[in-house]
Amino acid sequence: MSSFFAAIFLLGLSLANAVNFTTVYEWDKLDFVWPSGADSSIEEIKRNFNPNDVEFQYMAVFGERLFLSLELKDGIPATLVWLPTSGKSTSPPKLAPFPSWNLHKQDNCDSIQNAKGLETDPDGRLWVVDDGSSECPGKIWIFNLLKNDTTERVHQFPDAVVSHSYTGRELTDIVLDKTTDDHLAYITDYYSEHIIVYSRKMDKSWSVITPGMMRWYSLALSPVREARQLYLGRIDSTELYSVSVSELRNEGGRAAVKLIGEWTENPYRMLLDSSANVLYAAFWYQSYLSKWNTSEPFVEQRFHEGGELDAEWPFTFALDTNGILWMTQRNNETGVDNKPRNKLLKAAVGARKNQFGTPTDLPSRG
Ligand SMILES: *[C@@H]1O[C@H](CO)[C@@H](O)[C@H](O)[C@H]1NC(C)=O
Numbered sequence: 216m217s218s219f220f221a222a223i224f225l226l227g228l229s230l231a232n233a234v235n236f237t238t239v240y241e242w243d244k245l246d247f248v249w250p251s252g253a254d255s256s257i258e259e260i261k262r263n264f265n266p267n268d269v270e271f272q273y274m275a276v277f278g279e280r281l282f283l284s285l286e287l288k289d290g291i292p293a294t295l296v297w298l299p300t301s302g303k304s305t306s307p308p309k310l311a312p313f314p315s316w317n318l319h320k321q322d323n324c325d326s327i328q329n330a331k332g333l334e335t336d337p338d339g340r341l342w343v344v345d346d347g348s349s350e351c352p353g354k355i356w357i358f359n360l361l362k363n364d365t366t367e368r369v370h371q372f373p374d375a376v377v378s379h380s381y382t383g384r385e386l387t388d389i390v391l392d393k394t395t396d397d398h399l400a401y402i403t404d405y406y407s408e409h410i411i412v413y414s415r416k417m418d419k420s421w422s423v424i425t426p427g428m429m430r431w432y433s434l435a436l437s438p439v440r441e442a443r444q445l446y447l448g449r450i451d452s453t454e455l456y457s458v459s460v461s462e463l464r465n466e467g468g469r470a471a472v473k474l475i476g477e478w479t480e481n482p483y484r485m486l487l488d489s490s491a492n493v494l495y496a497a498f499w500y501q502s503y504l505s506k507w508n509t510s511e512p513f514v515e516q517r518f519h520e521g522g523e524l525d526a527e528w529p530f531t532f533a534l535d536t537n538g539i540l541w542m543t544q545r546n547n548e549t550g551v552d553n554k555p556r557n558k559l560l561k562a563a564v565g566a567r568k569n570q571f572g573t574p575t576d577l578p579s580r581g
């Protein structure tokens with residue numbers, strides 16, 4: 216192939232993979248919707264609040280709300296917040312604690328201590344992984360978004376499943392597997408070499424060991440159609456693995472993992488669009504996103520370049536039921552005042568099918 220044709224080929228490839236994101240909001244300075252009444256404990260946190268400390272970690276979407284978990288730091292009053300998916304005001308929205316300030320009391324084990332992975336299910340539940348604190352064990356919280364955000368379930372992991380010693384665990388990601396008669400959650404516990412499984416029907420959790428001394432950080436679940444696979448990402452390696460979910464359903468079992476491929480960098484976040492069989496990944500300290508068409512052998516394709524962002528966790532994302540990919544992007548480089556800028560972006564990526572099987576939302580051809 217001549218260099219002329221090679222150049223055209225490469226250009227075509229990169230344009231075909233590019234996705235056009237629209238900016239929904241842009242923040243110079245993130246802020247909370249602070250409570251109006253005098254609450255001395257929150258007043259003190261408010262005095263220590265620094266907008267630059269707000270770092271989005273995980274995201275989920277349901278209806279017209281986005282749910283975000285924030286990195287736990289001094290001066291961050293709540294690690295779980297929500298935002299509307301659209302707003303009429305010219306100024307971007309403030310972060311509202313979810314479900315209320317009452318469930319964000321420090322060192323009160325009856326409230327959320329350190330929200331991490333988030334997922335919503337089609338029945339309107341928000342599932343929240345809570346890594347706890349030095350005082351409080353790890354938990355899973357299930358809220359009913361269609362019933363006034365009431366707490367439907369709180370499951371505290373037994374010590375034998377997730378260590379009650381704060382240094383012995385780090386709960387991170389969650390994915391949901393709806394089976395014929397149950398909802399199972401698969402959760403990563405970075406410090407153990409286990410995958411945690413929770414059954415909503417039995418209100419019971421167990422851990423499954425994966426041999427090979429590997430620590431898992433991010434998760435994505437393949438569509439129901441095939442023998443379901445759980446994709447496993449490592450933050451200390453570029454390697455992508457998979458495990459058959461049938462092996463995770465046996466309590467106290469062991470599950471064999473399979474190496475699928477290697478990314479260019481270490482992923483911290485993955486997401487599978489089951490309408491198009493595309494796996495998205497974001498990487499530690501990297502300003503781009505990649506994807507892999509899981510119907511084909513592993514090939515990494517870039518699909519978004521954020522420029523020079525210089526952030527540890529530049530992106531987090533979630534997919535809604537209409538095939539819209541919602542994404543936050545943090546830029547630590549911009550601004551003469553050296554303040555991070557945050558954006559909420561969205562793009563149509565899915566290949567959602569209507570009841571007649573015709574694509575209604577055209578995917579970006581890649
Ligand atoms: C993105 O927008 C550009 C300019 O409007 C357009 O030429 C291109 O086809 C769009 N790409 C996709 C994937 O929609």
Ligand SMILES: *[C@@H]1O[C@H](CO)[C@@H](O)[C@H](O)[C@H]1NC(C)=O
Pocket residue numbers: 315363
């Ligand atoms: C919904 O929750 C809010 C806040 O907790 C409460 O003030 C309100 O009364 C609740 N509404 C219903 C219908 O339960």
Ligand SMILES: *[C@@H]1O[C@H](CO)[C@@H](O)[C@H](O)[C@H]1NC(C)=O
Pocket residue numbers: 491493508509510511578580581
């Ligand atoms: C993924 O690969 C399959 C099989 O080659 C192909 O039919 C499909 O169009 C691809 N999907 C995307 C989104 O490129």
